[in-house]
Amino acid sequence: MKTRALAIYTVRHTLRSKSMIAGLAVSLLYLAVIPLLSTAGGGGAMAGAGDRGIAGAQFLNFALGGLNLIGMFMAVFVSLGSVHDEIERGMMATLVTKPMRRSQVIIGRWAGYALLMTGYVLIVGLSLWLTVALDTGQPFWSYIPALGLACLNVVTMVTLTYAISVFMPATANAIFAFLIFGVTASLSLLNIAGAGDGIGMRIVGNLFRLSLPVGEVGDQMRRLLRFRPRTTPITPAYLIPRGWSFLYEIVYIGALLLLVVTVFGKRDLD
Amino acid sequence: MRAAIEIEGLTKTYGAGSGSVTPVDGLSLTVASGEIFGLLGPNGAGKTTTIKMLAGLVFPSSGSASLLGNPVGHVQTRVRIGYLPESISMNTFMRAAEYLDFHARLYGMGAARRRQKVADVLEQTGLKESAESRVRNFSRGMMQRMALAQAIINEPELLLLDEPASALDPIGRRDLRDIIIRMRNRGTTVLINSHLLSEVEMICTRIGIMNRGRLIRIGEMGAIIRPVQVVDVKTDGLSAEAMASIEELAAKVDFLAGGSFTAMLGNDEEIARLVEIITTSGAVLRELSPRNMTLEAAFLEEIAAAERS
Numbered sequence: 001m002k003t004r005a006l007a008i009y010t011v012r013h014t015l016r017s018k019s020m021i022a023g024l025a026v027s028l029l030y031l032a033v034i035p036l037l038s039t040a041g042g043g044g045a046m047a048g049a050g051d052r053g054i055a056g057a058q059f060l061n062f063a064l065g066g067l068n069l070i071g072m073f074m075a076v077f078v079s080l081g082s083v084h085d086e087i088e089r090g091m092m093a094t095l096v097t098k099p100m101r102r103s104q105v106i107i108g109r110w111a112g113y114a115l116l117m118t119g120y121v122l123i124v125g126l127s128l129w130l131t132v133a134l135d136t137g138q139p140f141w142s143y144i145p146a147l148g149l150a151c152l153n154v155v156t157m158v159t160l161t162y163a164i165s166v167f168m169p170a171t172a173n174a175i176f177a178f179l180i181f182g183v184t185a186s187l188s189l190l191n192i193a194g195a196g197d198g199i200g201m202r203i204v205g206n207l208f209r210l211s212l213p214v215g216e217v218g219d220q221m222r223r224l225l226r227f228r229p230r231t232t233p234i235t236p237a238y239l240i241p242r243g244w245s246f247l248y249e250i251v252y253i254g255a256l257l258l259l260v261v262t263v264f265g266k267r268d269l270d
Numbered sequence: 271m272r273a274a275i276e277i278e279g280l281t282k283t284y285g286a287g288s289g290s291v292t293p294v295d296g297l298s299l300t301v302a303s304g305e306i307f308g309l310l311g312p313n314g315a316g317k318t319t320t321i322k323m324l325a326g327l328v329f330p331s332s333g334s335a336s337l338l339g340n341p342v343g344h345v346q347t348r349v350r351i352g353y354l355p356e357s358i359s360m361n362t363f364m365r366a367a368e369y370l371d372f373h374a375r376l377y378g379m380g381a382a383r384r385r386q387k388v389a390d391v392l393e394q395t396g397l398k399e400s401a402e403s404r405v406r407n408f409s410r411g412m413m414q415r416m417a418l419a420q421a422i423i424n425e426p427e428l429l430l431l432d433e434p435a436s437a438l439d440p441i442g443r444r445d446l447r448d449i450i451i452r453m454r455n456r457g458t459t460v461l462i463n464s465h466l467l468s469e470v471e472m473i474c475t476r477i478g479i480m481n482r483g484r485l486i487r488i489g490e491m492g493a494i495i496r497p498v499q500v501v502d503v504k505t506d507g508l509s510a511e512a513m514a515s516i517e518e519l520a521a522k523v524d525f526l527a528g529g530s531f532t533a534m535l536g537n538d539e540e541i542a543r544l545v546e547i548i549t550t551s552g553a554v555l556r557e558l559s560p561r562n563m564t565l566e567a568a569f570l571e572e573i574a575a576a577e578r579s
Contacts, residue, residue, distance in 0.1 A: 005375040016363040089359035094420060097325045098376040099348035269327040270319070 002100045003108040010112020014078050020116075023074035027124050030070060034063050035131040056132045060143060061225040063128045068150045068218055071121045075157035076177045079113045081170035082162055083260075087269050088169070096269060103261045110162050110257065117154045125150060142224070149221040152249055153214045157181070160212065163256045166263050184212040213252055216245040272339070274428050274459035275301035275324065279333035282319050293319040295483035296333065301461060301476075303427075306454050308470040309463045310569055311480035317463040318356055320480070321432045324461070325353045338428055349377060352426035356433045356463075358417045362406030366397055366416060369405060373420040391419040394452075396445050410437040418446065422453065429453060429460045435469050447473055471495070471565040479572050486576045494568050501541060504557040505529040505548055512551035519543055529553070 014020050083106075086092040095105050125147040129140065160180070164173045209216055220243065280297040283290050294316040301307045309317045322328040324335055326343045340347040360369060367388050374384040392398045395415040400408070405416065414437040421429060429450075435443050443466070450460055450473055464470050470477060471491065478488040487494065508529045517523055519540060520533040535541055541560070548555045 002376050002378065005372065009372055013361050013363065090355045090357045091359055091361070093322075093325070093327055093353070093355040094358065094373070094417075095376070096327060097348060097351070097353040098373070099345055099378065100376065101345055266329070268329055270322055 002098070003104050003111065006095070006105065006108025007112040007115060010109050011116045014113065014116050017078060019074070019077035019080075023070070023077065023120075026070060027067075027120070030066065031124065031127055031131075034066065034128065057225050060129065060132055060146075061222050063132075064125060064146060064150055064221065064225070065218065067121060067124055067128060068153055068221065071117060071124075071150065071154040072157040072181070072214060074120070075113075075117045075154045076161045076174065076181070078117070079158050079161045079165065080173050080177075081165060082109060082113065083165040083264065084167070084169045084173070085165075092269055102265045106261050106264050107257070110159065110260075113158045113162060114155045117158050118151045121151045121154050122147065146221045146224040149217050149224065149246055152246055153217050153221075156212070156214055156217075156249055156253055159253045159256045163260045166260050166267070180212050181214070184208050185215045185218075210248070213245055213249045217249050220245055272303050273300045274303040274305070275299065275307075275335070275337055275461060277320075277324075277333070277335045280320070280323060280330050280335055281332045282316075282323060282328060283331040293483050294323065294330075297480075297483070297485055298333075299478060299485060299488070301459060303459050304454065304457050305476060306450060306460045306462065306474045308474035308477040309461065309480060310467065310470060310477055310565075312573060314482075315480040316483040317480055318432055321353075321430050321461065321463050325351075325355075325430055349424060350427040352421035352424060352429045354417050354421040354429075354431045354434050356436075358413070360405045360413060360416065362404065364405050365402050366392065366405060366408075367401040369416065370419055370423055374423050377424045379424075387423050387425075391423050394422070394449055395419045396442075411439055411442050414438055415442065415445075418449070422449065425456075425458075426453075427458055429458055431460065431462045431464075433464055434462065435464060435466050443469060467565045467569055477565075479569060481573055481576045487572050491565075494572075495565055499535040499537060499541065500532065500561040501535065501544070502532050502557070502559045502561065503530065503544070503548070503555070505531075506554040506556060508548065508553040509551050512547055512553060515547045515551075516544060519547065 083092070092105075096102060129143050129147075133140065157177070161173060161177045164176050168176060277297055277299040280294055281292065282294040283292045285291060293314070297316070297320060309320065311317050319328060323330050324337060324342055326348070335342045337344075338347055338350055364372070370388045370391060371384050374387055379387060389398075389401075392401050395418055397412065397415055397419065400412065405413070408416065414434070418431075418434060421431070431450075435446055438446060447469065450462075454460060462470060462474065474491055476488070476490055477494060478485050479494075480486065506529055513525060516531070516533060520535055522534040523531055524533075525531045533544060535544065541558075545555060545558065
């Protein structure tokens, strides 16, 4: 009940934050503009795609990729100062001194951010599907797993930023999170590095890929929508089978949460 | 009487080696149940760090502390403890009643009890009229009242207050005093850390003075604020000869305009001798008021003595 109360409080608080309001405004703009690219019969950006089914799949792939990116950016911005700044402002002191474990505080706050961002991706993602399904008859059930992976990516970014916020203030957190994101999102570069002959390059490529698996899972998301990603021609020597990268991402989220709970549990809040 | 707070050799050290800082150094203290205990000291004395260690926010480097019979950090004991931090910022989008309801949820209260307790603490802290106002419209004093409200919403058996009156106006301070006294009458133990010595003087039964992380004095308020033989005197027609005699008698005397003066004397006999000098000189003694030492004077004296030693 206490963890749930914290999660609900976090959702309500974050919904009123400037980052969330700006993100929602961008999303509305995105929802308004993106259907223009999906003109019936595969016109506009989809011209030449052949039949309506392929055009629809290509559009969903393109639109969901955009949503995935916007969602991950929003995830970073909403959770930037969550732990560090709340300690500085004294808000954390009134929570931690209540009759609950520090781990409950951490999990409750994280659950709030994760729920909010998952809800956001689901609502916008389903709206995107509706704009295409009415036009091209794109099947719902093949879209759902891809949307699920987009949600997973957003939760991963929330968790990463949230974890860094235990150690760093908002600005440093933003720099750090975007640095990791920037490097690991360049999947084609990582694949080239990972596919190299030298063992050193393979290790570097794989380490980057493992340090934030959102690029790999985004790739998997595109494959689910029957679209061949640009990165496939180069096959890296990857430690995890490509179809299972989402499982690694779930473990990654769990490991980050464990790290946060452990560090926060031993940290002086002064 | 059983102890509400027991501290034994509590130490907090930040850093290591030559750059380390020890804000609390081997503090030992017992606060009995039902007591209002004031923790005083200059900036950097270690008061806030001590309260933070008791609240479970800061982990001690060594030593131990227990609250209400359980070690600090015991989750279930926190149901019986209220804590008001020194500085607090709230999520301004919330309404006052909503904010308090959220904190009541964290104490695990059911809906009916929450409603009753929120209304109760809003009334106690003088925020009843602002129950549905958003916190962003609150003054600093009202925020402080809100912070106090969240600390007492669980009817704590032990209340830890870190600078509770710092942002309050005189009415707010009076209300705070009333709340603390009411809680004491219900059996609540209160530990207050405050710079407002006059407030501490009015409500605390016992005080401890800290300096450089150590407890340098502890005792009943009456023992620390001891009577001093300083008298304020008003006379008419005091002659130069009488003034000379008074100067000889008193350790220190300050003559003011219009026959008034302040004299520091050694004992009651010297006060009697002063009255005799005035009356035998032919002057009229209009007023003679012995002064009590204030807590502020006692505090400054203790700190100065500690610094000298």
